[in-house]
Amino acid sequence: METVISVKDLEKVYGNHSVLKGISFEVERGSVFSLLGENGAGKTTTVHILSTLISATSGSVLIGGYDTRKDTDNVKKRISLTGQYAAVDELLTGKENLMMMGRLNHLDRQTVKKRTVELLHQFDLVNAANKSVKTYSGGMRRRLDIAISLLASPEVIFLDEPTTGLDPRSRNNMWKLIQELSNKGVTIFLTTQYLEEADQLADKIAILHEGKIVEQGPAEALKKLVGEEKLEINLANQKENWSIAKQLLAGKADEKNLTILVPLSSVNNLREQLQLLHENGIEPASISIRKPTLDDVFMQITKNKKYE
Numbered sequence: 001m002e003t004v005i006s007v008k009d010l011e012k013v014y015g016n017h018s019v020l021k022g023i024s025f026e027v028e029r030g031s032v033f034s035l036l037g038e039n040g041a042g043k044t045t046t047v048h049i050l051s052t053l054i055s056a057t058s059g060s061v062l063i064g065g066y067d068t069r070k071d072t073d074n075v076k077k078r079i080s081l082t083g084q085y086a087a088v089d090e091l092l093t094g095k096e097n098l099m100m101m102g103r104l105n106h107l108d109r110q111t112v113k114k115r116t117v118e119l120l121h122q123f124d125l126v127n128a129a130n131k132s133v134k135t136y137s138g139g140m141r142r143r144l145d146i147a148i149s150l151l152a153s154p155e156v157i158f159l160d161e162p163t164t165g166l167d168p169r170s171r172n173n174m175w176k177l178i179q180e181l182s183n184k185g186v187t188i189f190l191t192t193q194y195l196e197e198a199d200q201l202a203d204k205i206a207i208l209h210e211g212k213i214v215e216q217g218p219a220e221a222l223k224k225l226v227g228e229e230k231l232e233i234n235l236a237n238q239k240e241n242w243s244i245a246k247q248l249l250a251g252k253a254d255e256k257n258l259t260i261l262v263p264l265s266s267v268n269n270l271r272e273q274l275q276l277l278h279e280n281g282i283e284p285a286s287i288s289i290r291k292p293t294l295d296d297v298f299m300q301i302t303k304n305k306k307y308e
């Protein structure tokens with residue numbers, strides 16, 4: 001696998017506010033990398049440094065082997081940035097926006113025309129192509145924003161919180177779009193504050209917290225940090241049975257919801273637990289398997305780090 005983004009000991013200080021305190025990571029070509037962090041964690045700052053908009057206080061960034069400080073032009077040719085500060089002109093139509101940005105990107109007239117038609121199709125904007133952007137929904141604007149950023153066929157695309165503020169349907173559409181882009185081989189650097197989003201889309205996740213990457217790896221590996229799957233046994237409306245069951249099973253009992261959470265190490269273990277209840281005349285209202293979520297990972301990691 002080829003590394004396309006390589007970040008080493010990156011620091012950014014604003015006045016006496018240290019936003020990035022030495023972060024390092026690598027992104028493989030064709031993968032989706034997600035930088036996950038709360039509001040103000042420094043995600044946008046990282047994206048702006050990587051996309052050459054601002055300079056770092058120290059550390060190095062290579063994109064496609066080019067140094068963002070020394071080879072800015074070569075880096076710019078390979079990347080595109082979309083996100084919180086959309087470049088679309090409200091008064092122009094979607095098509096006009098694409099044509100204008102194509103020319104500003106120094107693409108020749110023929111290429112601009114061809115790419116505009118392709119992108120309007122790809123981003124499901126054909127019907128809205130001749131309407132002014134001010135009539136577009138939030139989801140349509142984001143799609144146009146990304147379409148614009150793909151005009152010059154970049155190798156790496158930075159998506160800064162692409163779904164913040166979108167309704168669930170538009171968010172799902174955006175997820176599909178990101179997956180499609182990824183399938184086409186574009187490297188995607190995605191920032192998000194949504195654990196579920198990183199979980200859905202990313203091959204690798206880095207968690208940014210208080211200026212440091214507190215953990216990085218594939219979603220599955222991060223989840224393993226918080227432990228195994230659990231069996232949730234629900235005894236709704238069976239308070240007495242719940243009291244008995246909590247003695248029988250070695251799990252975490254929750255009195256408010258009348259549930260018991262049992263570590264699930266194997267199918268045999270599942271069978272045994274249910275058999276035990278059955279032998280005691282207890283039939284749960286429902287049982288479900290709870291996989292650790294990235295939410296659990298985040299809580300666990302940040303809790304550990306605080307008390308280090």
Ligand SMILES: Nc1ncnc2c1ncn2[C@@H]1O[C@H](COP(=O)(O)OP(=O)(O)OP(=O)(O)O)[C@@H](O)[C@H]1O
Binds near residue numbers: 014019039041042
């Ligand atoms: N130009 C600047 N001057 C001073 N401080 C700044 C500047 N830009 C960002 N910051 C500070 O750096 C910190 C990180 O900001 P950044 O925008 O990178 O966070 P973020 O993770 O992208 O958050 P959000 O989800 O809110 O966009 C914040 O505390 C912010 O106030």
